[in-house]
Amino acid sequence: KSRKPIKKEKRIAGKTPYYGASGVVDYVDGFTHEGDYLLLSEDGANLLARSMPIAYQISGRNWINSHAHVLRIENANLRQLVEMYLNSISLEPYITKGAQPKLTKQRMETIAVPVPSEDYLSRIVEMLTKFYALTTSLTDGLPAEIEARRKQYEYYRDRLLSFDELAV
Known part of the structure; x- marks a missing residue:
């Protein structure tokens, strides 16, 4: 499914969370995604400053704008591990330099996430x-x-x- 930004003045108020790079921006009518996802900030100063998490999980019906990468990871423990991992590492080597820090899809796909066996995965997630x-x-x-x-x-x-x- 595609991410779809809506300008503030064109948003129709509703009950659906409208997500951006760092979490809920607004609540709107309609949705672009339904299910369990991991969102990762695509752009913004928070990619470097880290005043808020850059990776976060969502579920249910949601509207996601173009400032967050949408990752569909079926395994709940693996989704949790990837979220924790991405929030714990520096993304600076993957961020394009410029006026606005940006993590492109191409660069995001080069981030190597260590994935343990299923037995260790659940134990690691539980401990973390x-x-x-x-x-x-x-x-x-x-x-x-x-x-x-x-x-x-x-x-x-x-x-x-x-x-x-x-x-x-």
């Missing part, structure tokens, strides 16, 4: 998902980090307050 949750979740990650720092503080406090020569 847990690590991501721990490092980004305010309800899980932050309390766990605070608890770890509290224990570290108590350990060193107790060692220092023992006035043992070895503690210094």
Whole structure:
């Protein structure tokens, strides 16, 4: 299916997410794609700045403009791994130089993504998902980090307050 940009003044308001390079831009009537996809930023300063993820998953009915590459990866674990991988590497070697950073389809297709066996794939995705949750979740990650720092503080406090020569 094709990506189809709509100028803001020509968009008809609706319930369908209208996706661009870095996520939802608007909600419109109609759709261009239906299913599970991985979108990858095609252009924009975010390709270099990385203030937002450059790869993200979508599902259901969506309208995708011409600022995002559409990747159809049937295997959910592989789609997740590719998303995590693309968000973790520098795309600078693949981006064209110019006023507006751009990742062309031709250059995108040269990005080598390491793909483990199916057994390892699910385990790797599960572990990376847990690590991501721990490092980004305010309800899980932050309390766990605070608890770890509290224990570290108590350990060193107790060692220092023992006035043992070895503690210094």
